[in-house]
Amino acid sequence: MATVLNNLGHRDLLLAGAFAGLGLFAIYRRYNSSSSTSSSDSVKVSTGAEAPSSTKPALAARSSISPQQHEPGEWKPVQFDYPTIVPSADDPRNIRPVPYRPFKWGEYQVMMGLRTMPWDEWFELDEQFEHYYRIRENRLRTRGERLVQVLPATPGLVNGGHDAAAELVQEMAEYLSRRYPTMYTVKRNESASDSSGWYGLPSIKEITIIPVGKTYKIDEEEPMALAGMLAQDDIAIMIEGSDGQYYLQAGVVLIPGMWRLQDKIGMSMDDIHISGTVPQYDSKLKFGMNRFFTRMPLDKPVTRANYSFQVVAPPDIADPSDPNELSWAKTMKGDEEDEDNKPGYLNAKDDAPYESGGGNGNPAVISDLANSTSAVNPSLVRMRVERETLRRLPRTGAIIFAIRTYQTPLVDLASEPEIPGRLASAIRSWPEDVAVYKARAAYESVLGYLDKQYAAQVAAGLTSPLGAKE
Numbered sequence: 001m002a003t004v005l006n007n008l009g010h011r012d013l014l015l016a017g018a019f020a021g022l023g024l025f026a027i028y029r030r031y032n033s034s035s036s037t038s039s040s041d042s043v044k045v046s047t048g049a050e051a052p053s054s055t056k057p058a059l060a061a062r063s064s065i066s067p068q069q070h071e072p073g074e075w076k077p078v079q080f081d082y083p084t085i086v087p088s089a090d091d092p093r094n095i096r097p098v099p100y101r102p103f104k105w106g107e108y109q110v111m112m113g114l115r116t117m118p119w120d121e122w123f124e125l126d127e128q129f130e131h132y133y134r135i136r137e138n139r140l141r142t143r144g145e146r147l148v149q150v151l152p153a154t155p156g157l158v159n160g161g162h163d164a165a166a167e168l169v170q171e172m173a174e175y176l177s178r179r180y181p182t183m184y185t186v187k188r189n190e191s192a193s194d195s196s197g198w199y200g201l202p203s204i205k206e207i208t209i210i211p212v213g214k215t216y217k218i219d220e221e222e223p224m225a226l227a228g229m230l231a232q233d234d235i236a237i238m239i240e241g242s243d244g245q246y247y248l249q250a251g252v253v254l255i256p257g258m259w260r261l262q263d264k265i266g267m268s269m270d271d272i273h274i275s276g277t278v279p280q281y282d283s284k285l286k287f288g289m290n291r292f293f294t295r296m297p298l299d300k301p302v303t304r305a306n307y308s309f310q311v312v313a314p315p316d317i318a319d320p321s322d323p324n325e326l327s328w329a330k331t332m333k334g335d336e337e338d339e340d341n342k343p344g345y346l347n348a349k350d351d352a353p354y355e356s357g358g359g360n361g362n363p364a365v366i367s368d369l370a371n372s373t374s375a376v377n378p379s380l381v382r383m384r385v386e387r388e389t390l391r392r393l394p395r396t397g398a399i400i401f402a403i404r405t406y407q408t409p410l411v412d413l414a415s416e417p418e419i420p421g422r423l424a425s426a427i428r429s430w431p432e433d434v435a436v437y438k439a440r441a442a443y444e445s446v447l448g449y450l451d452k453q454y455a456a457q458v459a460a461g462l463t464s465p466l467g468a469k470e
């Protein structure tokens with residue numbers, strides 16, 4: 001099917017692309033253990049420079065390129081020896097979502113929480129692929145001009161995002177077709193002189209996503225939008241400027257929940273986080289994050305995870321196309337179209353929307369949340385885990401920040417051994433600035449429910465009461 005690309009002007013942007021046609025126990029332990037998560041709870045910071053030998057990626061010959069070898073903003077394409085990607089043992093349609101539970105008993109600390117990313121885990125796909133694809137395709141079709149953005153160069157400061165987006169699509173097609181051969185097939189260009197693909201192969205001209213029966217001719221698609229349809233992740237492209245800062249020069253952010261690409265596009269990494277009032281950014285994150293970006297090599301991708309909670313609308317008034325508010329947390333944040341809707345978990349124009357009964361969210365739900373004596377029904381609370389990955393591309397030097405959102409109903413979490421106790425402990429441990437940022441007031445009434453569930457588990461011998469002391 002031919003792709004329809006709408007070049008829609010938006011603010012000062014050159015291009016806002018919208019498509020009409022674009023249309024495990026070990027694993028469980030790794031991500032669920034209260035002592036080994038990559039959360040922002042009290043977990044050791046890793047620079048990503050070293051991996052435990054068990055998780056080291058299998059690289060062919062490594063091309064360790066030190067980013068210090070270039071002047072800021074002047075990346076020269078480099079040859080990169082790509083790793084061997086091991087095909088997934090299972091078809092993603094048979095893979096349950098990875099149960100990330102990145103919260104800990106007790107103390108919460110703001111930190112980067114980076115860990116080495118094995119190459120085989122760049123994009124994680126699972127049985128929810130088709131569900132995500134439908135929501136993402138609908139978002140792209142109906143709101144693509146806002147949710148997909150590619151900036152032109154700012155002369156003298158930073159390159160535009162288009163070339164990096166085009167490089168990314170090739171990288172994703174190479175990776176996905178190797179990692180999930182039962183989900184994707186690719187066709188390559190036939191020119192003998194084209195050796196720009198992985199391992200010196202010709203570049204990819206066509207990719208088919210088998211379960212949704214969709215074939216994309218890469219040259220005919222707007223690359224940033226196509227990147228958003230290939231996997232389940234939202235993607236931000238960060239490009240180094242001549243001042244050494246990294247700028248958000250392109251992105252496809254279809255299911256962000258609580259922030260909007262249109263509010264962040266073109267910003268430096270500092271401004272992205274400061275405008276979102278990320279707690280303790282200045283004191284705990286800014287220096288390390290900027291240094292990490294400056295030094296990030298090609299062959300050491302990293303990953304991190306965070307978690308948050310949202311209250312969703314009751315089933316009788318929920319939007320049937322996205323009843324869990326995966327794409328946009330309307331009950332928490334109000335109307336996505338509202339020009340005054342500010343980044344952050346709460347709408348910044350309200351001082352205390354939940355306590356005052358104000359806010360821009362669904363009035364019926366917000367007024368319930370506002371009433372501290374009326375507890376929010378636990379069945380309306382969802383945990384959002386963002387599994388984020390970072391890797392640098394060899395040709396443009398851009399850093400790809402991919403965000404995979406996992407959503408889990410609180411009542412499901414509460415039935416997992418130990419989890420309600422650990423979760424309640426984590427929520428109680430947030431310092432005030434974190435509690436405000438994560439809008440705890442909107443759902444803290446579920447703490448009693450979590451306590452009861454945990455007590456019942458202990459009484460039934462399903463978990464040990466000692467967890468709280470660890």
Ligand code: HEM
Nearest residue numbers: 040112236238248259272275276278289306343344345401
């Ligand atoms: C080393 C890399 C990064 C680290 C350690 C980091 C850290 C954080 C932290 C701690 C938060 C608060 C929520 C949480 O608990 O995670 C946050 C929020 C956020 N980050 Fe990052 N971040 C990184 C890279 C990026 C990049 C490259 C982008 C580009 C789009 C980005 C965009 C955001 C946005 C949009 C928010 C939400 C802010 C808001 O509420 O408005 N982050 N980040």
